[in-house]
Amino acid sequence: MSDPWTLHPDRALPADPTTRGIAREIYAATRDLPIVSMHGHVPVEWFAQDSSFGDPAQLFVVPDHYLTRMLVSQGETLPRLGVGSTDTEQVETDPREIWRRFCAGWRHFRGTPTRYWLEHALVEIFGVTQRPSAETADAIYDQVAARIAEPGFRPRALLDEFNIEVIATTDAAWASLEDHRRLAKDGYGDRVLPTFRPDPLLHVDRATWRDEIALLARAADHEVDSYDDYLTALRAQRRAFVEAGARATDHGHLAADTAPLDDVEARRIFDAALAGTVTAAEAEAFSGHMLFQMAAMSTEDGLVMQLHPGVLRNHATAPFAAFGPDKGYDIPVVTEFTRSLRPLLDAFGHHPGFTMIAFTVDEDVYSRELAPLAGVYPALRLGAPWWFLDAPDAMRRFREAATETAGFSNMSGFVDDTRAFCSIPARHDLARRIDAGYLGRLVAEHRLDLDEAAETAVDLAYRLPQAAYPAPR
Amino acid sequence: MSDPWTLHPDRALPADPTTRGIAREIYAATRDLPIVSMHGHVPVEWFAQDSSFGDPAQLFVVPDHYLTRMLVSQGETLPRLGVGSTDTEQVETDPREIWRRFCAGWRHFRGTPTRYWLEHALVEIFGVTQRPSAETADAIYDQVAARIAEPGFRPRALLDEFNIEVIATTDAAWASLEDHRRLAKDGYGDRVLPTFRPDPLLHVDRATWRDEIALLARAADHEVDSYDDYLTALRAQRRAFVEAGARATDHGHLAADTAPLDDVEARRIFDAALAGTVTAAEAEAFSGHMLFQMAAMSTEDGLVMQLHPGVLRNHATAPFAAFGPDKGYDIPVVTEFTRSLRPLLDAFGHHPGFTMIAFTVDEDVYSRELAPLAGVYPALRLGAPWWFLDAPDAMRRFREAATETAGFSNMSGFVDDTRAFCSIPARHDLARRIDAGYLGRLVAEHRLDLDEAAETAVDLAYRLPQAAYPAPR
C-alpha cells in the first residue's frame, strides 16, 4: 500500500495520460465550486440542533445501510453493528467494538463507492493516515473520536467546511417544518431547504396509511374525510413547504405509472381505503393517479417533481420485522418509463415552469427511454445516477448512454441523495472527477473543444442543479 | 476553441496513442471507400427532380427531427423553427430567423451525434470556419446559402461529391415508382433504389387503413375486397418494386411478433377490418401474422426483410395533432426478439436466399437475444445501431456487446437510415472511425492481427452492406 495513506490528486481520472491531462484541466474548473446538494436524507434536526455527531460508529457505521449491508453479506449481523432491533439478539452498544468490526471488514469494500467515499472522508476530514484493518482500528477510532469531539465539528460549521452552498432535506408531507423555521430564524433559511415527500399518503393500502392521513389532517389543520379533503390538505401542505423554502417534491413509487383516474373512481377508491376495503390493484392505480395529481399541483405551486421509482422495498421479511426499513434490503426491479410517464408528460410535458426530474436504478432505460423522453419534452430532466449507480463506473456509463440522445442541457447535473453527511464532499468531488474524465475523453477524441468541456463541467457540477430546482414563483 | 474551426484528422479515434496509431492504419483502409447507403429517408423526388435545396433552414433545420427535438426540449417551439402546423401559432417563414435560433442553441448539441454530423457537414461541405452561435449565425447563413445556390449543388451532383455508390429510398407500398423510373431512364437505376414499406397496410386498425388499401388496389390494379385480394395486391407491388430495382422491404412495427394465424382467422380479421369492427388485439395479431407473410413472400421474390421494431410513435398527443408524425416524439420501448422471431425463424431461418436484417433501439437485446440468434440462423443478420444508437459511443457499445457472440460475418455492416442528406458522408465516416477504433483495440490487445482488422473494417464499411442486400434473383 501507499505509505502513508493519502488521496492521490488524480484519483478517479482516466488512466490514459493524454485524457488524464485534459481531464485535470477540466476538473480544475469545478474542484473548488460550492456544493449544491438538492436532494438527500441528512436529518434536518442535525442542522436545527447543531449538536455533536456522537462517536465514530454513530457517525459512520450504524446509520449507513450501504456499509452495513456489505458486512451483513459477509456474515456480520445488524445487531453486532449496533443497529437497534425488536429481535432477541443483543445489540452492540460499544462503539469501539462496532468500529473494530467495520475496520476488520474493510477489504470487502474494495471496488465499491463506499470504500471511495470513506477513504475520502477519513483522510480529508479526519486526517487518518493508515488503512483501516483489525490492527489499525483502535488508533483510527481514537483519531476520529477526537475530531468529532472538537467544538467546531458541528453540522452548521461543517456546511462551511464542506463548502455547501445549499442542502435539501427530505421531510414527511405532514412535517411541522419547525426545524426549518428555526433554521430560517438563525439565518439558514436559504441554505437548508425542506422537500415534500408524500409517499406514505399516496399508497392507500399500507398499514400505516390511516395514521398518516391523521397526521396530514392535523398538519394541514383540515379534516380529511374525503378525497376532496385529501387533495385540499395536500395542497395546503405543499403551500406550507413552499413558504418554508422547499424547491421540490419527492416520490419513491415502485412503478413510474402516472395514469389518472376520473374523479368518481378516485373518490370511490379513497373511500374504500378509508373503509379498509381497498384492493391491491385499486391502491396501485390510485398511486399512479396521485403522481398525476402531484404533477398537476406542481403546475400550480411551482414545486419541482422528483421521481425515484423502481425499488422493491424490504425484500426480506425477517430483517424488516426486526430492524425496519432502509437496512439494505431494497432491491431494484425492471422499470418502465415510456408508457408509464406518457399520461403525465402528455398533460404537463410542455407546461411552462413545470419541471420533472426522473431518476432510475435500472440502467437499461437510459438510452432506450429516459434520454429520448428528456430529449424532447421541455418539462423533463434526467436525474443523476441514483443509489447503487452513484458510483464511478456507473456514472461514466450514464454519461455514455444518455448524453448522445439527451445532451447535457436536459440533465439535472449532480444530485447526491446522501444519508451519510460526511460523504457529501466525497460524492460531489467524485462526480466532478468522473465528468472531467468523460468530457476529457470527448476532447481527446476531438468531439468537443476544451473550452466547451470546461463550461459543461461547471454546468453539471453547479449551474444545472441550480437551474433544475428553481425557487417556486 | 480551436481557431479556426476545423475537423481534426483523428477525431472519433481512441484517445490512447497506441490504439490510435493502429486505428489510423485501419481507418486508412476504409476512408476513401464508396458509400453504400442501403436504407434511408432521403425523398426520391430530390434525385428525380434534381432541384435546389432551397435555403440553409430548409436544408438543415426544418426537416431534421433530431435537431428540432433538441431545441424544443430547451424551450423552442416547432413553429418558431419553421415546422408547419395546423395549430394557431404562427409558423416562422424567414429562414434566417430559423437559422439564428438554431445557431443560438448550438451548445445544447454538445456530446450528441447531431453536433458531430453538423460540424462535419458545415466544415467539409460548406467550408464554414467559425463555430455556430448567436454571433456567427448570419455570417454562416450567408456562406451556406451561397454554396446551396451554386448550380453544381444539386442532389445528383452530390451523389458524386459524397462518393455514394448506391442509395436506397423508402417508399410507400403503393408508390407509383414514377420517380424511380425517371431515374432509371437518366442512368441512375442502379444508384437510387426503392424500398418497399408496407407498414400502414399491415396495421388494420389505423384510421388511414382503408385509404391505404384503396391506394394499394389502385397501384396494383387489383380490387382488394378480401384477404386473398390483399395478398395478391401486396405480391404484385413487391414484384413492381423488384422490377424497379428494390433490394428490400422495411417494417417498423411496435413489436417484433411474427406469429402466423391460420388462413381462416386471417381472413376473418381482415373482413372485420374492412367492416370497421376489428379490435386492437386482433389488429396486433394480424400485424404479427403479416410479418410472417412478408417473410414468406421474401422467400419467393428475394427481397431482403428489414425489421425496425420497438418505437412507440407520437408519444405526445397535441404535437402529433398539430404537426403530424416524425417530429421527435417517437420513444423506444422494451422489445423482445427471442420468442417473437421464433415463428419466422423456425419457418424461414434456414431458407437459402432469405435474409432478414434486425435493427433495434433497445440495446439490452444485443448480447442477450440478437447476437445469439444471428450467430446461428443463416438467414438473420444483425443490423447497424439504429436511430438514437447511431452515435459514437453507442456504436462502440454495439460492437462490444454483439461481436463476441455473433462475429462480424453475421452483421449488415453500416446502414445509415438518414433523412438529412448532407449528413450521409459524416455518418459513414464516423462509423468507419468507430469501427477502426474498436478493431484497433482488438489489435492492441492482441486479439486480432492487423491484416485481419483492416480486412474486417472494409467488410463492415463496404462488403457486408453489399452482401446483406443482394439483388433479388
Place this chain on the structure above:
Amino acid sequence: MSDPWTLHPDRALPADPTTRGIAREIYAATRDLPIVSMHGHVPVEWFAQDSSFGDPAQLFVVPDHYLTRMLVSQGETLPRLGVGSTDTEQVETDPREIWRRFCAGWRHFRGTPTRYWLEHALVEIFGVTQRPSAETADAIYDQVAARIAEPGFRPRALLDEFNIEVIATTDAAWASLEDHRRLAKDGYGDRVLPTFRPDPLLHVDRATWRDEIALLARAADHEVDSYDDYLTALRAQRRAFVEAGARATDHGHLAADTAPLDDVEARRIFDAALAGTVTAAEAEAFSGHMLFQMAAMSTEDGLVMQLHPGVLRNHATAPFAAFGPDKGYDIPVVTEFTRSLRPLLDAFGHHPGFTMIAFTVDEDVYSRELAPLAGVYPALRLGAPWWFLDAPDAMRRFREAATETAGFSNMSGFVDDTRAFCSIPARHDLARRIDAGYLGRLVAEHRLDLDEAAETAVDLAYRLPQAAYPAPR
C-alpha cells in the same frame, strides 16, 4: 499477420501502457496458480476411461456447439461438420474434411472468444505456428493429429499438464456414479467431482419425465409412486452424490422462479403428472416449487446450489428434431431475479452454510438485481459471466457493472462451464488477464492499491471458487 503465429505475452491486457504495466504485475500473481474448475461439461467417462481423444475433428469441432453454430450461421450444415443426425442428410465421416471446413471458416470467428480459445489451444498445446485457413488446414490437421496420438495425450495426463487442481463434471441426478467411484479408486476422488443435475426430473410436463422418474427410482432403489417418494428419492441421490464427492447441484430452469407450493398442491400436481394430465402452467409452478425444495435440501446436506436460468432451449424445431439438444439453438430471454428469488432468499438467504450461486446470460440484471441481492444476502454469490458472456469484453462489463454494488467478496470467482476440454487453460488464463486489466485500471485510477489488487486477483482466480464450493459438512 504475425509471422510465425504466436501468442503475445500481453494479449487481452489493456492497451493503455500505464494500465498494461500495472495489469502485468497483477497477472503475474495469478498466471501460474492451479486451475479450480468447479462447473463444466467434460464427460466423466473421459477421465474414468482415460482413452485417446480420437482425431482433431472429434476433439475440436464436432462436440463444440460454440464452433459449429458459427459455421452454420455462415451456411455450413451440421452433418457436413460431422454432427450425427436422424435426418436424411449424409453425415461427414472424414475428420480431415470436417477439419478443412472449420479452417476455411476461421475468419468468421474473428472477435469471438472461440477464436481466442482455439488460438490459445492450437499454439500452446499443439504448437501450431500458422493461422488456420483453407491452405493451412491439412498441415495443421497432421500436426494436431500427431499430438493427439501421443501416448501421453490422455485426459488424466492433461489434468497435470493443464495444472487442474480440481474439476467438476455435470451428472444426471440418477447417475450411477460408477465412473466417479472408479476415479476415486484410482486416486482421483478429490480431483474429479460429480455435480447433481436434476433438471429433467423437475419439469413434469416433458415427454421424457416419466422415463426420468423410473431412472431415479432405480438409482435410489426406492419406488416413486408419489410426491413424497419423489422427495425421498431425490434426497437419497443427493446423499449419494455427497458421498461421491459432489460439492454442488446445478439447475438450468427457464425462469428463476422459486415460489413454493403448499404440500397438498405439490402432491396434486405430481399425481397429475404421473397421470399425464398436468398442464403447462402447473408444470411451471412445480418447477419453481422444486427450486425452493432443492434449496431446502441444500440446507440439510450442504450442497451448493447453482442456478443457470434464462435460456430458451431448442429455438428451432427442425434442427432439434434432427440433431437433438445443445447444437447452438439455445437463446437467452429476459430473466427476472428480484421477485423470483425472493421466496427462496427470504427462507434461506441468511441460513448458515447455505450457498446459492446465481449465473445469468442477461447482462441487464447485473447492476439492477443480482449485485444488490448478492450485496446483502449472505447466502448468495454472484457467478461468473456465463456462456455467451464468458468472453473478454463481456467479462470486463460484468466486473464494471457488478463490483461497485456487490464488491468482490460476494462473487464466485472464475467458473468456466466448459464442454471443450482443451479450452480450459485458455478460459482460465483469459479470465485472469481480464481481471488483471480491470484491477489494473482501478489501481491506475487510484481507486485501489496495488497490493490489494494483486490479492483480489488471487481471490478471483483461486480462493473464491474454492470458498464458493465448500465440501459439505
